Amino acid sequence: MSDRKVISFENIKIACKSCSLVTLCLPMGLDPEDMDRLDRIIKRSRPLHRGDHLFREGDAFQCLYIVKTGSVKTYAPSEDGGEQVLGFHLPGELIGLDAIENASHNCSAKVLETSAICEIPFSHLEELSISMPSLQHQMYRLLSREISQDESMLTLLGKNNAEERLAAFLLSLSGRFKRRGFSPYDFYLSMSRHEIGNYLGLAVETVSRLFTRFQEEGLLEVERKHIQLLDLQRLESVVKRSSSDTNQIQST
Amino acid sequence: MSDRKVISFENIKIACKSCSLVTLCLPMGLDPEDMDRLDRIIKRSRPLHRGDHLFREGDAFQCLYIVKTGSVKTYAPSEDGGEQVLGFHLPGELIGLDAIENASHNCSAKVLETSAICEIPFSHLEELSISMPSLQHQMYRLLSREISQDESMLTLLGKNNAEERLAAFLLSLSGRFKRRGFSPYDFYLSMSRHEIGNYLGLAVETVSRLFTRFQEEGLLEVERKHIQLLDLQRLESVVKRSSSDTNQIQST
DNA sequence: AATCCGACTTGATCGAGATCAATCGAAACG
DNA sequence: CGTTTCGATTGATCTCGATCAAGTCGGATT
CATH class of the missing domain: 2.60.120.10 (Jelly Rolls)
Incomplete structure (x- = not known):
């Protein structure tokens, strides 16, 4: 005991x-x-x-x-x-x-x-x-x-491009970590790039390139599985400016 | 009364x-x-x-x-x-x-x-x-x-190409009509090409071209909203031969 | 019947992201 | 501790489907 x-x-x-x-x-x-x-x-x-x-x-x-x-x-x-x-x-x-x-x-x-x-x-x-x-x-x-x-x-999957999908994915994780009392800015990914790509309907290479790009743009810091989101606001704006004029349907 | x-x-x-x-x-x-x-x-x-x-x-x-x-x-x-x-x-x-x-x-x-x-x-x-x-x-x-x-x-949406998506859509409708006592081969679409495309993550033009192609291939007969499926079997095989080697993940 | 309008079709071109290929690097293992 | 393996990165090229641009057709309105 x-x-x-x-x-x-x-x-x-x-x-x-x-x-x-x-x-x-x-x-x-x-x-x-x-x-x-x-x-x-x-x-x-x-x-x-x-x-x-x-x-x-x-x-x-x-x-x-x-x-x-x-x-x-x-x-x-x-x-x-x-x-x-x-x-x-x-x-x-x-x-x-x-x-x-x-x-x-x-x-x-x-x-x-x-x-x-x-x-x-x-x-x-x-x-x-x-x-x-x-x-x-x-x-x-x-x-x-x-x-x-x-x-x-x-x-x-139907409306957002690669960049928007990955940003949305990271923000979703961030929010869920936050609600669980973990840092919304600093966390480790437990899934591989392959699995992220598969989930988001993207090739691994695309995911990898996007991480690199996001890092270059100062949105985040990434090292293997360790992610630090540097600018949630800007990451949100990446998702928001989505599907601005694609696949719209005129109300009939 | x-x-x-x-x-x-x-x-x-x-x-x-x-x-x-x-x-x-x-x-x-x-x-x-x-x-x-x-x-x-x-x-x-x-x-x-x-x-x-x-x-x-x-x-x-x-x-x-x-x-x-x-x-x-x-x-x-x-x-x-x-x-x-x-x-x-x-x-x-x-x-x-x-x-x-x-x-x-x-x-x-x-x-x-x-x-x-x-x-x-x-x-x-x-x-x-x-x-x-x-x-x-x-x-x-x-x-x-x-x-x-x-x-x-x-x-x-994550794994199938345009052709597979439209075939799957038609087969889904077909099966649901059948269960409701309607013909699984012959039906009218109540939605526009635009709406089909939007649903399937495709442009209208792509949907239109695919209908034409399917018709040329003898899979179906289409006239405006009237659809006749001529070969369910073959339509199913269009869906089946999906994602044959894309986005696979090796079991870890 | 004329015309108008929106849905659909068809063709030409373009581009995002897939695919192919090479390399790197870290963790795992003998 | 070297070697192997697998995930990740980076570059080059290709392709599917989006986009742009005309037309066409059918149904609704007058």
Whole structure:
């Protein structure tokens, strides 16, 4: 009990109510009693390591997953070994929502670095949400948010050029780090240039060149995976001046 | 009561249990009693006409909408008058799910042709789903399906070229028409070339040229908005041979 | 019937970003 | 500690689809 190692292992198994993510995670806004009930169905396994899968495309859908620490990427593999990266997931973010419908996963999820993950058996969660309106409401909200995010990603891919896409990506990470109490200016990328390019519909070389260019323009400092954003304002203006006169439709 | 006009008007206000869409719409799978309870909160207004809005970006979120007849497009307007088309919605499809989270719509919805629409006040629906587990389950399924669809759209935009995108679009329409009891081979497009291009991240001219090319190749017959798909198999193979060696990531 | 207007088509040209190729450099490993 | 490997960078070239520029066609208006 007084052994340091044991204590640090137990930290991983911390309950929701004591978890620093409680304000932006699934149990957000539940009253203490409801949070305890939810807490009881959540499984907290030992940490996963770089390259481990939470699930693979085609696996039976059993659980939703929440990143507690570390990061995860989700991607849709294609027959020929290629893949489309669908998202990068930071602490507090829910993974697997797209699997509810056909009861099997239609994407894979792989951890990008040593990560602690909470597992939530969906059948229990659904059961619980019948008798817990606030949890049901929270589920609707989170599902809806996922849709909104995918839609803005569709707009990014449909309307924005390479430069705007990368700037938007960096700003998204920045904002999410900030909300989690990390620096919005200074962080490490847990994904490769390849994965960033894949996610943004760009070639690796393009991503690499853009990092170089952004650095030359004084927007950021980059060294391998270490990123320092020097001018958020200007980075935002890179995204804003998007699609100014492309693909417009006259209102009919 | 015996007046033809009244009867035909009442047809629009047909209850879920008598609606031909019942097998692929929100009430799908509910038992008769539950279906009646749901039915009672659904509003069926008079038909809307081409160009009418169901809602606009920024509107307070009150209702979900279901297309009963006709078709609707959803799109995200941008300051400068441009827009990103997010989807085209056919009978039985639910609209507005992305608005639950922040209680206001973050896209607009406009009917493409004279359409009958069912309105479902969300607060009532949520209330109802507390005491109706099957409805809650159905909502989870539909929200999850929307996420899956957006994700495959992301893959389409991220990995597929113009030809593959248009083929995929036509096949998607074809399949959805088929499920609704319409011909999967012969249909009319309710959206313009502009809107198709916008949706697929392509210029109008590209869409137009592709229709011409597909016709030359004997894949389809096109005349204005009238489309006849002559070879679904081959059209599928156009989509399949996608992203064969682009943006692949070696499994690490 | 004339004309007007917007949707669509077709052709010519251009450019952003993909692809190809070479090199570098850091981490991993025997 | 040298060697291997894989990610990242940089340069050169090519290509798909955007853009620019005319036309064409059909439906609506008068």
